[in-house]
Amino acid sequence: MNQRVLSERARRVIPGGVNSGQRNVPGLGDLVIAQASGARFRDRDGREYVDYHAAFGPPLLGHNDPDVSAAVAEAGRTVDLCGVGVTEDEVELAEALTELVPSVEQVLLTSTGSEATFHALRVARAATGRRLVVKFQGCYHGWHDAVSLNVISAPDRVGGKDPISAGILPEVLDATLVLPFNSADAVRQAFAEHGADIAAVIVEPVPHNVGCLLPEQEFLRTLREECTRAGSVLVFDEVITGFRHHLGGWQAISGITPDLTTLGKAIANGYPVGALGGRADLMDLFSSRPGGPAFFAGTYNGHPAVVAAALATLRKLRSEPVHEHVFRLGERIRTGLAEVFSSLGVASLVTGYGSVFVEYFMDGPARTYDDLLRNDASMFIGYRRRLLDHGIFELPLNLKRSHVSYAHTDADVDHLLEAAALAAGAQLATGAELDLSGASTMGGAR
Template structure:
């Protein structure tokens, strides 16, 4: 069926026509996905895109990986969802996560990363009897109320509370302290002022929800030291960094071990599974253990199909040179894009880590969220919209990162770099025209 017709049907039946807020992208409101495989997807009109968005990062192996799909199909021949007891697959997955991730002694499975972060903060409050949670500007930890603030904020809202949604009780937001990322001084001051009432500090060790701010080692060590001194719970939200950057997550890279870790996305190559793991004394507070005071439940937790997907994904990540491949391609992209933008005289900072890359249209550095306020959002979005003309998909929303998968090839990188030169030149011209029209007082739409 015609893509536009399908999109219109979607808008009549689904608010906005999509099932997640950031899937409704200006200029792509009629996009209907028909097929995905490897490093590509195709829309309902038959147009194919080389995909560097990768659904915000889960398909590290590539779309519809045959080994993962085979494991899911095989699981369908055994137990399905029975909602009682445990399956062998759940046991094996929990044991595997505990083996791989330094902080993990016990594991509970969820259906999403948001659920995992929600339960992490709930159990931290249960363990400490305290009220306050600390998060950082630019970090995203899911949809629940206590962390739904200060992700991508405008300049005038940085430093205050900036909720991403209406409908949140003010007293919930007031129990969250927002600090600047990479500021050890701000962390020490917050603990000096509020340490006796801080239940938890939650952080993306790399804030990938605003592209890529790489953490300073002193900052991560300060989080660990202050939480230890105050008796607060340190939570690493590794929903993005876990498994994509290292099988042990960023904590294995940095050597800084949190008390709790949330996981998701690349754990199952796109199948809907999240996990919360950490210290046994904290995890044993959940009601999954009889007598545990922190309620924990979920009908779909540990569904056999998604458990099979996670086990197959982790087996492949351990057995094949996945990280070596995607890291090499990621480095080629970052260095290649830097050369492209330099050759065109376009101010840009290309950064990232491993298989993640992002090109900010600004000069460096990119250390804190405040630095990202210099990014030229019109150029950032315009460049990515022009990439679409070349069949290359990087999400055309400000500050969003891009990803390499095991299915991408050197030829795919060559194609991206060739298209980038044309798209950046076109977008640069459009931004200049827009600025000129604005200066002359012209009507700009």
Template sequence: MTLAERARRVIPGGVNSGQRSIPGFTDLVIARTRGSRFWDQHGREFTDYHAAFGPAVLGHNDPDVAAATAEAGTTLALAGVGVTEAEVALAEELTALVPSLEKVLLTSTGSEATFHALRVARAATGRDLVVKFQGCYHGWHDAVSLNVISAPERVGTKDPTSTGILAPVLDATLVLPFNDPEAVRRVFAEHGRDIAAVILEPVPHNVGALLPTDTFLRTLREECTKAGTVLVFDEVITGFRHGLGGYQEICGITPDLTTLGKAIANGAPIGALGGRADLMDLFSTRPGGPAFFAGTYNGHPQVVAAALATLRKLREEPVHEHIYRLGARARDGLAALYRELDVPAVVTGFGSVFVTYFMDGPAPLTYDDLLANDAARFIGVRRALTDHGIFELPLNLKRSHVSYAHTDDDIDRLLEATAKAVRTVLAEGTPTDLAHTSTMGGAQR
């Protein structure tokens, strides 16, 4: 019996998160990770552009982060009371770096951070409604677990990602198209006095990369300010991967609350919620605060040590310069490749993130634009890439990442392997199991 078979006997589906079991890769067992690569149980080596949905901005098993984590484990265990010096240092670091953060609380996951953001927004405003956008993912909790990667016929309706969500919870969430300022103005004209929060990924990376327009983001800020609504930027993906100040520093729009995760600790389990002091002081961590906040593992010493080491390296070394340059090389090289092969494709992304949509036209701005993507070809090319030692997650619309550990040689191999994979797919046609694929994917970050 293989290890994967043993896993399926005792773990539902054989994996511990919803999108780790990939069609066509049901026997994938990861044995080792290092730098820009991972190895499976058979010793096969893959250059990893998936990178666990992107937290390892420094690369897998970064030696400085690993050393800091190990050192913390020799001096501190989880006490579950009071605060540690390292927690204070991390909070000071985060508030100094991210424009919107006046105070900050640590969580163990990004989903917890977005959950608490909506809870405190409702506590502050006394309102019920939340606005989210089609294609944006904000975690597994009921209020926002809808309308991420939706089938065409479900766009414009409530499209929950799971059964078991109460209808009244879904009814309290309004879903709008991304990059549509007129839709934002209309919803505030009709419901403004009842909207507690607007939450969005400033760059919706859960569907690849939809870049926001300046008009859209400014309209959100203006309408939320006028209505007294809390504007929440979910920067769980964009925070620290795109810059030390998050995407909000890049775009010049300051939200009221910000959620963070992923790249804070290079893959260690951490999230954060921060923002205006008056909002953050509503949490029960301050005596008398009406919005309950708790988490046994919040601020775990080893995770905090990983975060401090990660941020130190992001500050002191040319990490963003390196990953931005390689990201641009990947996007430019892929675009040239598809032109040479005469394959309809749009290569887009931001910074260290890249994605190829198999469709005609300019870079997409809305989820509706993405419905033109040839999902079967998207998945088929990524499956074929694994035959050449390259791993990009073979699920529709998922983005890819470069890290500080990737090199120019890695990008060269990516481009060479992609050329071979595309030629294979063109020659052999769409695999039978992908022939009718339209919106395979799901909602995990």
């Protein structure tokens, strides 16, 4: 059965035909995934793509990594979800996380990154007795109401409250302060005005949900100083940056240690696991410890299959040159794409970090979200749609980042650079303006 028929069946029983709003991409047509392995996936009609989207980043090792798959299969033969007590693997995973991530003294497992950030803010309010949460324009921290605002905002919505969903109570939005990323002055001013009522500051140390805005050290240092001075909880959302950029997360790179850290995605190479860890005095407030006032639960937390996947992933990240490989390919891609676009006379800023790259079609710099408003969205999306014709998959949604995995090769990079020249050239030649209604996405994926 071809994918057009399957897509029609899906739309009859699944709203929009997909199980996440990020998967229904305008202009992509019907897409039914039939098989994924290594750096590639194949659709139901037999077309194969080199995958740089990588499900928003989890499969750092590549799709269906054999060591991870074997660990999951072994877990299925020995233990199942029992919903009581703890398994030896859960203990080993917690020990590994506390060893690797500087801020993590104790850790709890969740099923998603959104749950981890939700619990981080809940326990921060429980610890401080305060109301306000600070987030930053362009950062995405999941689907829950307190942080579901001001991610990819239209120019006229920057500076105000820009919820990404209907159905959020105004009083919930009122308890969130939105500041510009990389503005130490804005942070100092917010604390001068509201410091006594700020429970938490939550930040993606690198806002990868709008591509890649690299943080300035003064900005991160100011967050730490102001939170310490005011008694507020600093939360690093490392769901993307954790493990993909460094085994200790961005906090290990920057030397700035938050109070709480949320993790996910690359921790288990695509299996659904998240984690929240940090200072023991904060973690002890959760009801997983009898008497803890901040309720914490989840039927699938610490599921044996995902814990086995995480342990296998971490073993491989620690024992093989994964980061060396993906960082080298990422640098080749960023350098090569910049040369391709320059040779074509295309205004571009190719940036990223390590295994992450993004092609903004604009002149630099890119410090804040306001800078990204200069990006030529029509060129960005049109270029990526044309890459599909050459067997390359980068998500054709504005500002979305791309990823390299351990399974990608130098030959794959050569293919990408050749396809980039053809796709960008074709998009320039047509000069076509795309209908971008619905093609921009306001959130990330948790």
